[in-house]
Amino acid sequence: MQQHTYALEHWEDRSGHRLSWKFGYRGTAAEFGRIEVVYPKSRHGDRHVTEVSGDSVPTTSFTGWAYGRKPSLHMGQLSVGGAGIRLKRNRWAQTRAGRALRMQVAGREYRYLATSGRHRDRALVRDGVEIRTRRHGSGARKKATFTVLGPADATDLALAAVMCGVNTRNLTRGGAVRAFFGRSLNWLEVFQ
Template sequence: MQQRYTLDHWEDRSGHRLTWKFGYRGTAGEFGRIEVVYPSKRHGDRHVTEVSGDTVPATSFGGWAHGRKPSLHLGQLSVGGAGIRLKRNRWAQTRSGRALRMRVAGREYRYLATSRRHRDRALIRDGVEVRTTRHGSGARKKAIFTVLGPADGTDLALAAVMVGVNTRNLTRGGAVRAFFNRSLDWLEVFQ
């Protein structure tokens, strides 16, 4: 069983630039309306991405700000108000080894890069896989979810919130770029 859902990109650039919001929204079949908002909140150098919808649990991911999105650095995930512990091996050489691991509602999940491109990811649990791809630019930007297996609202919420997170560190090349970017940010602090 394979299902495909598309969420369209949206922007709200009203007011001061620190209050601008971005994200994806749309209808995902029987799951109903889903909306991803980033940054929904800002706390100093931390940004928060939130997911809400008709049948998906309220889900949020907060982490060190990287552009408009939170990064995996110091990341905190919450599903339905419950904090979720995140694990990853940042020194692993393979994409599978670098996967973000989490346990939600008694189920083990892995979120990993499926290609060298930073737009292709997959959320995997026993018997279910939700592949995400982002493509387009500007007003034509979209997030496409391909669901394999009997997924539920929690699966879709987790995949959707990660679309609003900078996950470049899940590939070696992205981790190297992130390291140099953070190093340059720290150098600016001392000038």
């Protein structure tokens, strides 16, 4: 099976007011050319948008309820090349495989799942292709590394890249519990 590894460097633009700050990853992925992940690309009230663009990847965006700087899976919407994609997940499942985010893009079934209890290790899987994503490092040395197994195309890479700019903590039971308590505390602040 073919295997390729690509790394995107973390970047930040903290110019202007803090609500206009942008973050993300950018770099070159061999035959796919330049790829850039931006979050939040835009804000719509309490919803943030993460967007991926590049030389050969389709413009892909994920919109969801804001959790920090990134959109969360809560009320998430995915768009690939302008086409809306239906997302499904079982938030009550006990296993990481059961909690996976499922989507169908261009007639292909995908699963995006946690590969460890940590929130930095994820995998995008479709028939014959797996892209393992790992976010690592700190400060100016942050990176997102993609290990591609199988004959991946530009859509596969765009989907894996956009998810780097999404809070996917709910794909693990522990992350879901932490997110629940975080949201509960935010809701309590509303009533004070």
